[in-house]
Amino acid sequence: MALWGMVIDLDRCTGCQACVMACKAENNVPAVGPKEASRERIISWMQVLTEEDKEHPDGKLRFLPRPCLHCDDPPCTKVCPVYATYRDPEGIVAQIYARCIGCRFCMAACPYNAKYFNWHTYQKEGPGQNPDVSVRQKGIVEKCTFCHHRLQKARERALAEHREIEPGEYVPACAEACPARAIVFGDLSDPSSEVSKLARSPRAFRLQEELGTKPKVIYLTEGEARG
Amino acid sequence: MADPADTRDAILLAPIERTGRGFYWAVAILSLGVLWGAVAYAVQLDGGLGVTGLHQPVSWGFYVTNFVFFIGISHAGTLISAILRLSRAEWRRPITRMAEVITVMVLFIGAGQILVDLGRPDRVMNVIRHGRYQSPLLWDATSISAYLTASLVYLWLPMIPDIAILRDRLGKRKFFYTVLALGWQGTERQHKVLNRAIAVMAVLVIPIAVSVHTVVSFVFSMTLQPMWHSTIFGPYFVVGAIFSGIAALIVAMLIFRKAYGLQGYLRPIHFRYLGQLLLVMALLWFYFTFTEYLTGYYGGEVEEMKVFWGKFWGPFSLFFWGMVLANFVIPLFCLVRLERRTIGKVLTASLSVIVGMWLERFIIVVPTLSYPRLPFPEGIYWPTWVEWGETAASFALFALFYLLFTKVFPIISIWEIQEGREVGLKEVEERLLTYLPDTVEPEFTPVDRGG
Amino acid sequence: MRVTRRTFLQVLGGTAGAAALARGQLTTTEQAGQNLERWATPEEVGVPSLCQQCPGGCGILVRTLDGEVAGISGNALHPINRGALCPKAFGGLQLLYDPHRLKGPMARDGKHGALRPIAWEEALRLATQRLAELRQQGLSHTVAILGGQYRGYRDTLWKRFAEAYGTPNYIRVRCLAPEHPALTHRLMQGVEAPLGYDLAQARLILSFGAGLLESWLGPVHGSLAFANLRSAGDRPRGRLIHVDPRRSQTAAKADRWVPIIPGTDGILALGLANALIRERLYDHEFVETHTFGFEDWVDETGQRHTGFKNLVLREYGLITVSRATGVPVKTILEVARDLATIKPAVVIGERGPSYGPDDLHTRMAIHSLNALVGNIGVPGGLMIQGDLPLTPLPPVAQDLAAKRGGARPRIDGAGLGEYLLVSDAPQALPERMLSRDPYPVNALFLFASNPLANHPAKEAFAKAMEQVPLVVSFSPFLDESSALADLILPDHTYLERWQDDQVTHLAGFTCFSLAQAAATPRHDTRNTADVVLQIAKTLGGSIAKSLPWKTFEALLHEGAQGLYEAGRGYVVSVHAEESLRKILERQGYWAPEFKTYDEFWQALLKRGAWWDPTSLPVGRNALLRTPSGKFEFYSTSLKRWVDEATKREGKTGPFVTALGGQDRGDLLFLPAVAISPAQEAEAFPLRLITYRLVTRPLGGGKNQPWLLEQPAVHVKTSWENWVEVHPETGAKLGISDGDWVWVESAKGRIRLRAKLYSGTRRDVVQIPLFGGKGPNPNDLIANEADLFRGFGLLNTTRVRIGKA
Numbered sequence A: 001m002a003l004w005g006m007v008i009d010l011d012r013c014t015g016c017q018a019c020v021m022a023c024k025a026e027n028n029v030p031a032v033g034p035k036e037a038s039r040e041r042i043i044s045w046m047q048v049l050t051e052e053d054k055e056h057p058d059g060k061l062r063f064l065p066r067p068c069l070h071c072d073d074p075p076c077t078k079v080c081p082v083y084a085t086y087r088d089p090e091g092i093v094a095q096i097y098a099r100c101i102g103c104r105f106c107m108a109a110c111p112y113n114a115k116y117f118n119w120h121t122y123q124k125e126g127p128g129q130n131p132d133v134s135v136r137q138k139g140i141v142e143k144c145t146f147c148h149h150r151l152q153k154a155r156e157r158a159l160a161e162h163r164e165i166e167p168g169e170y171v172p173a174c175a176e177a178c179p180a181r182a183i184v185f186g187d188l189s190d191p192s193s194e195v196s197k198l199a200r201s202p203r204a205f206r207l208q209e210e211l212g213t214k215p216k217v218i219y220l221t222e223g224e225a226r227g
Numbered sequence B: 001m002a003d004p005a006d007t008r009d010a011i012l013l014a015p016i017e018r019t020g021r022g023f024y025w026a027v028a029i030l031s032l033g034v035l036w037g038a039v040a041y042a043v044q045l046d047g048g049l050g051v052t053g054l055h056q057p058v059s060w061g062f063y064v065t066n067f068v069f070f071i072g073i074s075h076a077g078t079l080i081s082a083i084l085r086l087s088r089a090e091w092r093r094p095i096t097r098m099a100e101v102i103t104v105m106v107l108f109i110g111a112g113q114i115l116v117d118l119g120r121p122d123r124v125m126n127v128i129r130h131g132r133y134q135s136p137l138l139w140d141a142t143s144i145s146a147y148l149t150a151s152l153v154y155l156w157l158p159m160i161p162d163i164a165i166l167r168d169r170l171g172k173r174k175f176f177y178t179v180l181a182l183g184w185q186g187t188e189r190q191h192k193v194l195n196r197a198i199a200v201m202a203v204l205v206i207p208i209a210v211s212v213h214t215v216v217s218f219v220f221s222m223t224l225q226p227m228w229h230s231t232i233f234g235p236y237f238v239v240g241a242i243f244s245g246i247a248a249l250i251v252a253m254l255i256f257r258k259a260y261g262l263q264g265y266l267r268p269i270h271f272r273y274l275g276q277l278l279l280v281m282a283l284l285w286f287y288f289t290f291t292e293y294l295t296g297y298y299g300g301e302v303e304e305m306k307v308f309w310g311k312f313w314g315p316f317s318l319f320f321w322g323m324v325l326a327n328f329v330i331p332l333f334c335l336v337r338l339e340r341r342t343i344g345k346v347l348t349a350s351l352s353v354i355v356g357m358w359l360e361r362f363i364i365v366v367p368t369l370s371y372p373r374l375p376f377p378e379g380i381y382w383p384t385w386v387e388w389g390e391t392a393a394s395f396a397l398f399a400l401f402y403l404l405f406t407k408v409f410p411i412i413s414i415w416e417i418q419e420g421r422e423v424g425l426k427e428v429e430e431r432l433l434t435y436l437p438d439t440v441e442p443e444f445t446p447v448d449r450g451g
Numbered sequence C: 001m002r003v004t005r006r007t008f009l010q011v012l013g014g015t016a017g018a019a020a021l022a023r024g025q026l027t028t029t030e031q032a033g034q035n036l037e038r039w040a041t042p043e044e045v046g047v048p049s050l051c052q053q054c055p056g057g058c059g060i061l062v063r064t065l066d067g068e069v070a071g072i073s074g075n076a077l078h079p080i081n082r083g084a085l086c087p088k089a090f091g092g093l094q095l096l097y098d099p100h101r102l103k104g105p106m107a108r109d110g111k112h113g114a115l116r117p118i119a120w121e122e123a124l125r126l127a128t129q130r131l132a133e134l135r136q137q138g139l140s141h142t143v144a145i146l147g148g149q150y151r152g153y154r155d156t157l158w159k160r161f162a163e164a165y166g167t168p169n170y171i172r173v174r175c176l177a178p179e180h181p182a183l184t185h186r187l188m189q190g191v192e193a194p195l196g197y198d199l200a201q202a203r204l205i206l207s208f209g210a211g212l213l214e215s216w217l218g219p220v221h222g223s224l225a226f227a228n229l230r231s232a233g234d235r236p237r238g239r240l241i242h243v244d245p246r247r248s249q250t251a252a253k254a255d256r257w258v259p260i261i262p263g264t265d266g267i268l269a270l271g272l273a274n275a276l277i278r279e280r281l282y283d284h285e286f287v288e289t290h291t292f293g294f295e296d297w298v299d300e301t302g303q304r305h306t307g308f309k310n311l312v313l314r315e316y317g318l319i320t321v322s323r324a325t326g327v328p329v330k331t332i333l334e335v336a337r338d339l340a341t342i343k344p345a346v347v348i349g350e351r352g353p354s355y356g357p358d359d360l361h362t363r364m365a366i367h368s369l370n371a372l373v374g375n376i377g378v379p380g381g382l383m384i385q386g387d388l389p390l391t392p393l394p395p396v397a398q399d400l401a402a403k404r405g406g407a408r409p410r411i412d413g414a415g416l417g418e419y420l421l422v423s424d425a426p427q428a429l430p431e432r433m434l435s436r437d438p439y440p441v442n443a444l445f446l447f448a449s450n451p452l453a454n455h456p457a458k459e460a461f462a463k464a465m466e467q468v469p470l471v472v473s474f475s476p477f478l479d480e481s482s483a484l485a486d487l488i489l490p491d492h493t494y495l496e497r498w499q500d501d502q503v504t505h506l507a508g509f510t511c512f513s514l515a516q517a518a519a520t521p522r523h524d525t526r527n528t529a530d531v532v533l534q535i536a537k538t539l540g541g542s543i544a545k546s547l548p549w550k551t552f553e554a555l556l557h558e559g560a561q562g563l564y565e566a567g568r569g570y571v572v573s574v575h576a577e578e579s580l581r582k583i584l585e586r587q588g589y590w591a592p593e594f595k596t597y598d599e600f601w602q603a604l605l606k607r608g609a610w611w612d613p614t615s616l617p618v619g620r621n622a623l624l625r626t627p628s629g630k631f632e633f634y635s636t637s638l639k640r641w642v643d644e645a646t647k648r649e650g651k652t653g654p655f656v657t658a659l660g661g662q663d664r665g666d667l668l669f670l671p672a673v674a675i676s677p678a679q680e681a682e683a684f685p686l687r688l689i690t691y692r693l694v695t696r697p698l699g700g701g702k703n704q705p706w707l708l709e710q711p712a713v714h715v716k717t718s719w720e721n722w723v724e725v726h727p728e729t730g731a732k733l734g735i736s737d738g739d740w741v742w743v744e745s746a747k748g749r750i751r752l753r754a755k756l757y758s759g760t761r762r763d764v765v766q767i768p769l770f771g772g773k774g775p776n777p778n779d780l781i782a783n784e785a786d787l788f789r790g791f792g793l794l795n796t797t798r799v800r801i802g803k804a
C-alpha cells in the first residue's frame, strides 16, 4: 500500500505562493474578503510562513510553505468526537465535511495549525470552481487533503486501463505549480521514489519532530548539505 | 417528624407561598440578560461563528472558557454536599440543598456552552450517532451526563420529604408535588430507605464529580500543545473547580440569606467554616498553580516559554496577574482572620475567587492557542458583543433558574433542619463522647438517623 | 463554432433566458435544459492557452467542462514554464468571472454624459465614422493608439493598422520589451535581435535590481532558473547575488543581498570593474581579442582617447564608489571575486523601471561587467534570440493619405530630438497633447493600457484626455481610463480569445505560443484584434487591403504556416520525444512530424506552442555585431548618433543635452556614470521606491480577490496597500507598525498604512505597485522623464512621511 508524502526543498522555495494559489483554485478555497482577512480568518490550506532570522547580518527572511503535514500519527484525528477527520490507509489525513460538528478540537490539537474553520458562509457554488471538490459550508473545519480527488481520478483511470497507478500520475496542485520545483510528491513506501530518496537526504528534517507526530511532509534545509 | 403543624420553619416556605415585587424585578432584569444571549445566539446561528471574535489560530475563546468555568462551579454542589454529608458535618444542614441546586443548574449551562460553541449545532446528534471514544470530548459528554443524572437524583432524593410538606401544605401545584413526592408519608421505613439512598448517592457522586473535571482538563492536556500538555491538569482542574464552587456557593447563600431573611439559618459560623474551606482551597490552588508553572519554566522548552512569557509579561499579563490577585492574594487577606466582619470578608473573597477562576480558565484556554509553534502572524483575540452576550446570558440564566427553583422548592432542607434539631444534637453529643479519653467505648451501633 | 452539449442545450433553452433571469426565474424549457445538463457528464477538455497576467509568456492548460472554465494549470509541454506557474496565473479565473466586467459596448452621451450600453454595430459605426472623417480631412495622423503590455500578432495588427490608416502615433507603454534588443546591447554589441541570458546554465547570477523571482521577465522562468542554480545534478550549488535597495524576495533568496542607494547601480558596477581590473581578475583573453575601448587608444585623427580601464581606475576607486553607493568596500571586493571565479557567470541589469537619471550609462556600466568576465556568447552567459520563421506578411498598402499621415512627426516625439534613440515616448504624451505640439490629438485609442492609473503624469494625462474629442477604450474592465472614455469596445479576456505570443529573451530559445478561445465568452465582448480587422474592412480601400484577414484566427493561421515550412523546430511535445529529436538534429537530421500544414496547425493548437531550441546562435560572431566585430566599451554607434545629431541640431541640441552635454567628451560614449554629491533634501528627506509583488498582476488585479488577499510574505498584509518604512526611521518619526501615515511628495500626498520592515534602507520608503485597496503611488511620482526609455523616472521621487 502506498504511503503518500511530500518533500519541500526550502533552499529552492522562493516564497512566491504559487502553491497557495494553486491550492485555492484546485480546492475551491474562497477568498474571505478584506474584513475577514483583517480578522485573521484567511483560509489557506497551503500557507507560506515567513520567519525573520534576526541573527543573520541582513536579517534573513526564510519561507516555509506549510500544507497539512499528514502526520502518520496525527494528533488531530484522535480528538475528533465524531470521526470527521481520520487517517486513511494510504496515510492521507482526511476530513468528512458532512459529518463535522465544528467543535474545532482538531484545530486546537494540530501542532502545525493546518486546519481552518469556515467562520461564515464564504462562498456558494459558482462558475470557475472545480467540480471535483465540494464547496464547504459555514461552521466546519477544512484543510489540505493532499488533493485526494486527484488520487481518486488517477486510480479510476488506472483501473479502467487495468494497470497500477504510475509514479507521477498523482500530483497535487501545489507541487504541479511550484515554479521553483521545490515540492516533490510521491510514495514514501517505495524506497526508489524521488520523495523517498529526498526524505533520506542529509538535509531532510521534519517539523517539530520531537512531538512524535511523524509528518509525511518532509523539509530540506536551506543552504548546502550540512552533512 | 415533618410535623405539618411545626411552624418554626415557616420562613423557609414563605418564598414559595408569597411573591414580592423584588422577585418580578429580579426576573425582569435577568430575563433581559437572557434575551441578550438569545438575540446573540440567533445572530450567531444565522451568520456563523464569524460573529464572534474567534479566528485563526485562536479558535476557542469565551465559550470554552465559560464551559470549563461553569462545569467547575458545578462542583460546588453535589461534591461538597456529599463530602459534608459523609463526614457528618452537622453544620451542613442548611447548606446542602443550596449547593446541590447550583450543580444541577450550572451543569445545564456549562454543557450548553459547548452547544453554543459548535459550528454546526444542528449536527450535535452526530456525537451519538458517530461518537468516537478516542476523543476526550466524548469522555466529557459521558461523564457530564453521568454527573448530571447523579446530581439530579441526589438533589431530588433529599427533597422528597420537603416536597411532601409542600404537597400537604400548599394549595397550588398539587399534582406536581404529588408526583415528585413519590408517596412520601414519613414512615420510619421510608426514612430508612431514603437515608440509605442518600448515603449511596453521596458515595457514588464523589468519583463522578472528580472524573468530570478531570476529563474536562483532558480536553486540553491530551493535546500536545504548550502549557496544556500537563500531567497535573486533572487534579489541578478539580481543585480549581471545588475552589470556584465553594465561592459560588457562598455568594448564592449570601444572596438568598439577604433576600429571604435566612439569617437565622445561615449564620456567621457557616460562613466562617466555608471561608476556612475556601482558604484551604486557595492555598491548594496556589500550590498547583505554582508547581504547574514552575515545571514549565524550569523545563524552559521554547514553545512552552512563548506561552509562559505571554502570560507573565506579554499581552495576557493583566489577566494572569489579575488571576493571581483574585485567586490568592485577596482571598488570603480576607480569610486568614475571620473573627470579625466574617460575612463581608467571605463575600469579598468569594466574589474575587469567582472572577479569578474565570480568568484562570481564560488564561488556560486562550494564550496557548495564541502562540502557535510555527511562525504565524499572532492575532489578539477580542470577543465581540455576541460572546459577551452569551456570557452575560449564561450568568443570568443561572441566576434565573436558581431564583425560579426557590419559588418552587424550599432552598433550605426543612426536614434536615428539623432532623438536626431532633436527632443531630443528641447524636453529636454521643459521638463527641466517643472521641474523648475518659469515656468507655460504647458498643458500636450504627446510628439510625431515621429513628 | 464547436457545438458542445452545452451550446446545444442553450439553444434548446432559448434566448428568452436572459430576460427570464432578469425577472429572477427560469422558463420551464430552461429548467429542463438545466436538469438535463446536470445529468449529463460534462465534456471535459483541456485547452492550451496563454497566461497574460504578466509578460512572462507562460503556457497554461485551461480545464473546461462544457465550455465552462473549471481550473487552470501549467502547460507541461510549454518550454517557458514546463507546467509551472506563478500565483498570478490562478487569478485568471477570477478575472474571467469578475462580476464587474463590462457586459458589452458602452458610449457616452456627450463629453460629460453618462456611459450607456449600445449595440456593437452602432459602436463600431461611431468609431469607424470618426476615423473615416478624420482621414478625409487629412487628419489621420491625429489619431493616437496607446498600447500596453502584449506581443505578437496583436502588435503586428495595430502596427499595420496605423501604417495603413496613416498615423505615426502607435505608441507603446513598455519599459521592458523583451522582443526588442535592449538599447545597451545595441550600442555596445551592435545586435539587432534581442539577447538572451542563459540563466539555466549559469552558476553565478549577479542581478542589479532585476526582480528575477517576482517580476522582470516572468517569475516562473526566473524561478526555474533559480531552482537550477540551487541544485542540479552533481554541479556545485550556484550563487545568486542581488543588488537592490530593498530586501525583495529575490534579495531574500539570494546568497548575498547588496543593499544600495537607489540609482547608483552604475557606480557600483564601475567599482566592481575597478576591483576586477585592479586585481587582474577579468578575462584577459576576451577583453584583448574581443573588445574595443578597454585600453587608451588613438583615433585616425591622432586624438588620444581614454580607455575604459583607465577611466575606471582613475574615477571609480573603491572608496569613492563605496561612499556613493553605500556598499562597503569589502562587499565590492568579495562580489568582484565571486564574479571572476565562479563560471559561468551572468550579469543582469535591465530593470524595467529605470535606475535613475543616468539610466543609459548605468545600464552600459552594468553590461560592461559581462564583457569583463567574458561571458558573451558562451553557455551560461549571454546568447542571442533566434528569429521566428513566421510567414512574411505582404507589405502594407499605403495610399496617399496614409503616406502623408504616416510621414508626420510623432506626437510623442519618439525618434527625434531628446527621444532620438527611443521608439516610443509615452512619457511625453500628455504634455504634448495638452500643448497640441505639433498637432492636437483628435482620437485616442487605449488598448491594454491604463494611463490614468499607471502613468506617472496621470493627472496631466487626464487633462489631455479631456481635450480629445474621441477616446476609445478596448478594456474588458471599467478601469480608471475607460471610465473617462467616450466609447468602450470591450475586448475578450485572455481566456476567451484567440491569441499568440512571441517570446522573451530570458529563455534564449525561440518560441511561438498559440491559443484558441478556452472559454465561451461570458459577455457581449469581442476580441479587439477582430474588431480592428472589422474596422479596417469597413474603412475599405488600402486599409482593408492591408488587413485582408476575415478574423484574427485567419491571420494567425497564415502567420504560423511559416513555422511549418521553416524546416526546423518543433511543436512542443513530451520531454522524451524532444530529447530524441534533439539528438537526431544534432546529427544533421530534421524529420518533419507532420505531413500537412493542417496537421501541424491542429497539433499546435492542441499542444500550445512551437519552439526551436537547437538553433540558438551562441558564439561570439552572432553576439558581436558592431562594425569592428567587437564588444565596444566605447560605443562607436552612440558616437555616430551624437555626431549626426550635433550636425543636425548643433552642440546644444536636445539629444546631446539629454545625454549629458557635449562637454563630457568621451564620457558620453563610455559607460561613465557621474557621481553626484549626495543631495540633502530637507523638505523631503526620503526616497520613494515602487516595486512589483509576485502576486500582483499587470493591470492591477483589483478584480482578483485571491491575489489581493494573499498576504505579502515580508509584511503579511493583504488587500490594502501599504508603505514600508525602516523600523529605525519609524521610531524616529514616532510611527509604529500599522499606523496610518501621510506620504507626501512635492506633487501630492496619500494616506497609507505604514509597515515597519527591516529590509528597507533608512532613507527609503517603499510602496508596492498595482492592485491593493488604497491610493495610487503615482499620485506622488514626480513627472521626470527618462529620456532613453521614453517613460517616467519612477524611483527618483523624494518624499516625507508623518503620522496621519
Ligand SMILES: Nc1nc2c(c(=O)[nH]1)N[C@H]1C(S)=C(S)[C@@H](COP(=O)(O)OP(=O)(O)OC[C@H]3O[C@@H](n4cnc5c(=O)[nH]c(N)nc54)[C@H](O)[C@@H]3O)O[C@H]1N2
Pocket: C054, C055, C149, C174, C175, C176, C208, C209, C210, C211, C212, C214, C215, C216, C217, C218, C243, C244, C245, C246, C248, C260, C261, C262, C263, C264, C265, C350, C351, C352, C353, C354, C355, C356, C689, C690, C691, C692, C693, C694, C695, C696, C697, C698, C699, C770, C795
Ligand atoms: N508580478 C509582476 N511581474 C511583472 C509585472 C507586474 O506588474 N507584476 N510587470 C511587468 C513589467 S511591465 C515590467 S516593466 C517588469 C519590471 O520588472 P523589474 O525590473 O524586476 O521591476 P520591479 O519589480 O519594479 O523592480 C525590481 C526591483 O528593483 C528594485 N529597485 C528600485 N530602485 C532600484 C535601484 O535604483 N537600483 C536597484 N538595483 N534596484 C532598485 C526594487 O526594490 C525591486 O525589488 O515586470 C514585469 N513583470
Ligand SMILES: Nc1nc2c(c(=O)[nH]1)N[C@H]1C(S)=C(S)[C@@H](COP(=O)(O)OP(=O)(O)OC[C@H]3O[C@@H](n4cnc5c(=O)[nH]c(N)nc54)[C@H](O)[C@@H]3O)O[C@H]1N2
Pocket: C147, C148, C149, C173, C174, C175, C176, C352, C353, C447, C448, C449, C450, C451, C454, C455, C456, C474, C475, C476, C477, C478, C479, C491, C492, C493, C494, C528, C690, C691, C698, C699, C700, C769, C777, C778, C781, C794
Ligand atoms: N510608480 C510606478 N508607476 C509605474 C511603474 C513603476 O514601476 N512605478 N511601472 C510602469 C511600467 S513598467 C509599466 S509597463 C506600466 C504599465 O501600465 P499600463 O500600460 O497601464 O499597463 P497595465 O497595468 O497592464 O494596464 C492594463 C489595462 O488594460 C486593461 N486590460 C486588461 N486586460 C485586457 C485585455 O485583455 N484586453 C484589453 N484590451 N485591455 C485589457 C485593464 O483595464 C488594465 O487597466 O506602469 C508603469 N507605471
Ligand code: SF4
Pocket: A008, A012, A013, A014, A015, A016, A017, A018, A019, A020, A048, A065, A177, A178, A179, A180, A181, A182, A183
Ligand atoms: S510555489 Fe514553490 S517556491 Fe513558491 S512558495 Fe510554494 S513551495 Fe515555495
Ligand code: SF4
Pocket: A067, A068, A069, A070, A071, A074, A075, A076, A077, A093, A109, A110, A111, A112, A113, A114, A115, A143, A213
Ligand atoms: S498537520 Fe495537523 S492537521 Fe495535518 S495531520 Fe498533522 S496534526 Fe493533523
Ligand code: SF4
Pocket: A079, A080, A081, A082, A083, A084, A085, A099, A100, A101, A102, A103, A104, A105, A106, A107, A140, A141
Ligand atoms: S471540528 Fe469537525 S473535524 Fe474537527 S474535531 Fe470537531 S468535528 Fe472533528
Ligand code: SF4
Pocket: A022, A023, A024, A026, A027, A045, A046, A067, A068, A143, A144, A145, A146, A147, A148, A172, A173, A174, A175
Ligand atoms: S496537496 Fe493539494 S490540498 Fe494540499 S496544499 Fe497542496 S494543493 Fe492544497
Ligand code: SF4
Pocket: C051, C052, C053, C054, C055, C056, C057, C058, C081, C085, C086, C087, C088, C089, C218, C219, C220, C221
Ligand atoms: S510568470 Fe506568472 S503571471 Fe507571468 S505569465 Fe507566467 S504564470 Fe502568468
Ligand SMILES: [Mo]
Pocket: C173, C174, C175, C176, C352, C353
Ligand atoms: Mo513595464
